[in-house]
Amino acid sequence: MAATGYNLRFKSADSGIILVKKALNQARLAKSKEDEAICYAYLALTYRRMLDLKNFTSNANAAYEIAKSAKSERADAHAAMAMGLLKSFIEDSPGAIKYQLKAYTVFSKLKEYSQCAKISADISYLFSPAAPAKVQKYAQEAMDYATKSGDAESILHARLAMGSYFMDKMLQGDTKTLQTVIAFFKETIRLAEENESQIVSKSNIGVAYLNLASLYMDGPKPIPEKEILTNLEKAIQIGRRYQLKNIYRNSTGLKGQYFMAKGDYETAKQLFEAGIAYQQMLPYQDNNLMASFYDNLKALSAKRQDFKSYYQYDTLFTTYNKLRNAESTQKMLQNADARFESDKKIVRIQQLEKDNQLQHDNKLLGFGLSAILLIGLVFMYRSYYFRQRYYQNREDILLKEQANSDLQLKLMEKETLENLSEKLSLQRRLLASQMDPHFIFNALGNIQSMILKKDTAPAISFLGKFAKLTRQILEQSRMEMISLEEEILTLKNYITLQQLRLNNGFNYDIVCEADVDPQVCIPPLLIQPFVENAIEHGLKPLIHTGEGILNIHFSLESKAKYLICTITDNGIGLAASKNRKREDSHQSMSTKITGERLEQMQKANMNAGFEITERQDATGEKGCIAILRIPID
């Protein structure tokens, strides 16, 4: 069933997939690991045909994994074949050869000759053009196996591999064999035509026609025009009938180039335009095809010295070329996905770099030899593997892009770390804890109000104090230590601003005992959060009475070397303030930071710390007391 589904791939990929998936379910139910692996392999191959790299990859991997546990040679062989084709699809030639050889060995053991023939042909392609001896060897083996199997499709496949080997040889200057090769292809075509109904992969027939036509074109003059045109016409028919893009493109293009070489520019132009019109009829867009047609038209105009149309074609060519490049970005993303799943990615990248170098050299050589026609032909010769070749250039860009994104990732990591440390830096947090945004914007609102009421003098005074406080806090948050005197100045400034804001609704008093040296050094901005607490939560609800009093008292514990700061208010008290359930994230943050700072100090001085309690003194006054013990040297 899986095999039937697989064979359907050319006619209707979707129904083929459904059939194979059904077979897969049956295999699962029957608990046959072997069949399961084979089904996955078939699925992978079908997705390959649909150029769906993602599903191709996942199914090939699944086939391989399951085959490992299946302990079946057939499963192994199919899985290895799927992996081999995957590697070849993503241009991992060494990997492809490794897997294909494995599949080849097992299939030959199993005497599955038609599979052997196909794989051997594929191996032959993989060795091309680097190792001609191996190319020939495997092409020959493919032919042998194909004959043994008697399967028309395998025979065609194998013969094409052999033909490709011959053409490689000719490219390297071996012209003597030309007649032999032509005869070989004629025979191939004859065989293919005889058994056309048995051959599922119609594109291979098209490839045979194309190869023969280009051989004629390249052959000795005078060239047999009739033969060329017949073969190209046949290829075009096949391309149209089965919607084989490659075949259609290459045959129309080749025909156009033939007329161009012949000097019949008008016919050539018509052909290229017919190709474009045909493509525009199709429901999907093939930018690559359009670009190459316009490229040909461009070359044509250059030959005719018709610069106006040259310019027009160039514009169109550029448009499609851009679209084509956008497509390749997408393809690169896909290739990158597959790449990460590949186990031997480093080895492969190195190999690819070598391949790319080779590819580059080849190209330069091609340019040097002779203009556009030859390059066109070189591409044609590779029509079967055209698509894969086409990806190679992109690998270069892909590698660069990957290097770039790695770099970006590193930079981002670095930035994150820096951000983190910055966030954690006490200085920043300290500043944030002192400059309550609520306080800042309310202060600005007060200034706005005074301006609106034209109370110029109070506005100027308030603004001046606000600027002074901002400056003090900015400066002190950067210091390790400040004198008590400075701290008291900042506190006074802050409290005055709060008084102005709250309509002088409370009074304050700061007392320093005589034995406290005003020049003693303490960490900056420790006390302000407690003062803020006392005002906002204790005294503010009572501003109407005008009886609120804030006392700040400094004394010295000389033996233990610490300063005692007591902040007392006669406000509504802790319990009442908590009942008001005001969520104040700023308040909790600044108290927390002060707590952390005092804890740090405890390491050097046991007595450092603070406590906030409800007032319960003999006078019966309500309110709250905060006591801070600040270490001094």
Added chain:
Amino acid sequence: MYKTIIIEDEYRLREALAILLEMVAPEAVQVVGYAENIGDAKNLIDRLKPDLVFMDIMLTDGTAFDVLEQISYRRFQLIFTTAYEQHAVKAFKYSALDYLLKPIDLQELEAAIARLPLRDGNEMVETQINELQRNLQKTPDRLVLPTQEAMYVIQLAQIIRCETSGSYTTFHVADGRKIMVSKPLKSYEDILLLPDFYRIHQSHLININYIESYSREGMIKMKDQTAVPVARAKKEQFFSFMKDGFM
């Protein structure tokens, strides 16, 4: 004429707002009362039945939300004022409630007053207040869309995409509705956020959970079969986002 109450616990800020209103809309707005704590605010609203209330979030003895819970009269339009309450501001945005930042900007006040006639309707304010209370308690998962005819409450997960033209934004909702709001897309940009929402274009913000496919040319097909372009400048970033997820 809008009968207006100002609830604000700092006397100078109260005065400032009254003067600013006199400058901006002497004809349209008449301030009839002040309150600075929860109890006074409740009594004043229930007694005077205002058309418009400016409400500071932080009051001496609690918050504006305490007031909203306690009042029995709710048929007024509401504009919040705040010095700095990020959490609350976010909740306002989801509830489509108007707010002003202190010190109050003259132009912003003018714009807020100009928006008032667009939002008449009693149930509408009721809806917004209910949504606000919900949004303050939990992470907002719905959005209020105010239009001429109604207040729509839409689940964030039901928004397929937003498209802007000028100062209007059209919301495409999963049930097929298209709701047009007279606000620019920019005002939704900071509440419709990653990981679900992505601003792919000057005029388009999409819910990435509704992407059906995206093409190499930078067109995104949404599940409602509409196509949306990705801005050239955002293509690379967007594709890498789709590939690797949120970084």
